[in-house]
Amino acid sequence: MDNIGKKESLTIEFKSDDPRLSDNDIVEVVVGFSNTEGGELYVGVEDDGHITGIHKDHKNPHSLGAVISNKTVPPVSVRITIIGEVRPCVLVEVPKSSSIVMTSSGKILKRRLKFDGTPETVPMHPQEVLSRLSNLNRLDYSAQPVLNATCDDLDSSERNRLRKIISSNRGEGNLLDLSDKELDMALRLVTKVDDHYVPTVTGLLLIGKENSIRTFLPTAEIAFQVIEGTDVRFNESFIKPLLSAFEMIEEYMKAWNPEREVQSGLFRIPISEFDQRAFREALVNAISHRDYTILNRVRFLINDEGLTINSPGGFIEGVTIENLLTVDPHGRNPTLTDALKRVGLAERTGRGIDRIYEGSLIYGRPWPDYTESNSTSVNLFIQRAAPDEAFTKMIYQEKNRLGRSLPINSLLILSVLKEERRADIHRIAELTHINEKKSKVALEQLSEAGLIEARGTGRGRTYMLSSKVYLKTSSLIKYERQRDIDSLRQAPLILQLAEKQGFVTRKDAVELLHLAEPQAYRVLKKLVEEDKLVLQGRGRGAKYLLKE
Structure with a gap:
């Protein structure tokens, strides 16, 4: 092997070992990886990935590992592998550290990308050390x-x-x-x-x-902007005490957040363009969980697409887009968050994220989108979208019946079924990031409440929204379409297809009837028992022919 087959990146570094690479150079890269995202150091490889081999002093993995451990504080445990035989190189795999790591000489380093996209290892500034400790839950700034x-x-x-x-x-x-x-x-x-x-x-x-x-605290800047097309309609940046800032932003939001009403029986349901309670929680989250060591501002932007809230500082350690709704609540600034909870501004359970999602889910709107978030900022986007009136009425009526709001897991599942039309428990768990055990509990509760319908048994069991979603609307056409094909129509459709193409396979029945394979098999088996079809062959090659 002449080339390593990879390119340098934030988590991959190549180092030539000809002439001999100093131990300090190796240790500094290891420290940089530890304080960033971890990574792979290849010793004996040129910048272009060409393998030139390692110096004899680096051929013993145990000795090299001991050098790295002795020259890092706290000691970094790495995995070292010799790659190749004729012209070997060394792979040093470095884990991401859960604390700040330095060299034995006192250097605290990190990895970053230069403007041309190539990586480098550079010193961490004091405020970056504070930020890193805060992200790791080791410091309450x-x-x-x-x-x-x-x-x-x-x-x-x-x-x-x-x-x-x-x-x-x-x-x-x-x-x-x-x-x-x-x-x-x-x-x-x-x-x-x-x-x-x-x-x-x-x-x-x-x-x-x-x-x-x-x-x-010059980092405590906030901006509120409104852009229509390419025209800037409102643009204000300020640094104020947060309590005063909260009130200002809420007043700004009221002016740019129109409201409409939906009639539900004798009651009118007021619906804002952006749910007010959800916005309040998003506002509190952005300001209480931001990284105040970073010289950047919290930005609120309303434009034709929707509402975007940008907060400096990425997700803290252990929080990802996938587990936002399930991870145990913990923030970057516990003292600030605790004060906001105690004075009544923040959600006391620490589950403000649930309310942010609820503000979109109860109206049948797209979910809040955090996919533009990265290591330096959390970006929340709430899309402008008209409410699904039938769905909104169903949620409103169920809330009145229960005397409380629906659980967030139930709302997520109802939203998935609204979009997917029909889904099994595996698909529901995949889309909601709720494990199958909890999904099953929520599905059973929704089924008992009459909000969803289950069809099939065992692995072929699927779920769909019930007719409640469309009751008291102009028609039940959407519901009939969503039900796919009624069981009474399954047999005639199978027989029609068999007549047209001369036979029917189990795969044909699955695609035609939108059923799971076991369910399709039972329909075909019943037609055979009724002497309407004849089975020819076995296994994958089996066909069902019309009985003459």
């Missing part, structure tokens, strides 16, 4: 004292606003009985440093003076 700030940097009028919010949002009522100093301590807005109290990052963000926030 929002609980840190603000250096050089004093309690004079807190605004008494913002503290009064905080008290009003606690009262109006049904926060923890006992907080209102506390003095200002006690309130600040209870919400960890201040912390003790050298026998005196100073504001924490949370304190300055929530009730700090505007000029003080600009001075000490």
Whole structure:
């Protein structure tokens, strides 16, 4: 093998070993990988992937592994493999670390891509170390004292606003009985440093003076923009105490969020272009979970396609797009998030993401989209879409019947069935990211409530929305179409096809009737028993002919 067959990337690095590559160069790449996404280091390979071989000092994997372990803090355990025989190279597989790693000489490094797309290993700046620790849940940046700030940097009028919010949002009522100093301590807005109290990052963000926030936390910028076509209709950026910022953004949103009504019996259902409760949770999430060590702004953009919310800082360790709705709730800034929960601004269960999804699901709209998120930002997109009125009425009526909202798993499943028309439990679990056991429980509950119908048994069992979705609408045509082919019509259709092409196979029946293979087999078997078809052959070659 003359070429390694790969290209350098954020997680792949080639190093020539001719002349001998220094141990420090190897260790620095290992540290960079550990502090980023992990990766593969190939020693004895040129930048173009051409294998030139390794120096004799690097032919012993155990010795090389010991060097790496001894020169990294904490020690990094790597897997080393010798590749090839005639002109061997070394593969060093480096895991992503769950802490900050440095060289024994004190260098903290990371991997990044240059403008031309090639990778490099560079030092991590102090704020990047804080960001990394925050992402790993090893540091609560929002609980840190603000250096050089004093309690004079807190605004008494913002503290009064905080008290009003606690009262109006049904926060923890006992907080209102506390003095200002006690309130600040209870919400960890201040912390003790050298026998005196100073504001924490949370304190300055929530009730700090505007000029003080600009001075000490210039990263706390927020932008609200409205673009129609290519015309900018509204564009404002600001740095303010978060409590004041929340109120401003909600007022801006009201002006650009039209509402319509859907009639359901004697009641009218108000439906906003973007669900107000969902937006509030998305607003709180964007501001409370953002990375305040990154000099960037939280951006709210409304355009012809929909609403986009961009928040600096990627998902924290353990959170992915796939497990957003199932992972245990935990955030980047626990102290800030806890304060927002206690004053009544944030969802107390930590499941605000459920409410964001609910705001689209209950109206039969497309799901919130996080697919544009990356390692440096979380991007939420909520598409503009007209509500499905029949679906909305069904959800509204069921909510009234139960006296509560439907569980998020039930809403996800109903949404999938609305789009897929019919699906089995494997498909439902795949699309919702709900495991099959929980999916089965939700499906049984929905079936008992009469919201879905099940057809078939065993592995061939499928589910579809019930006629409730379309009751009291102009017609039941959609429901009839969704039911596919009624069982009473299955036999005549099979016989018609057999007459046209001379025979029918099990595969033909599956495609014609939209049934699982076991169900199609039972239909064909019944026609044979009724002397309407004759089975010819066995296995895959079996055919069913009309009986003469």
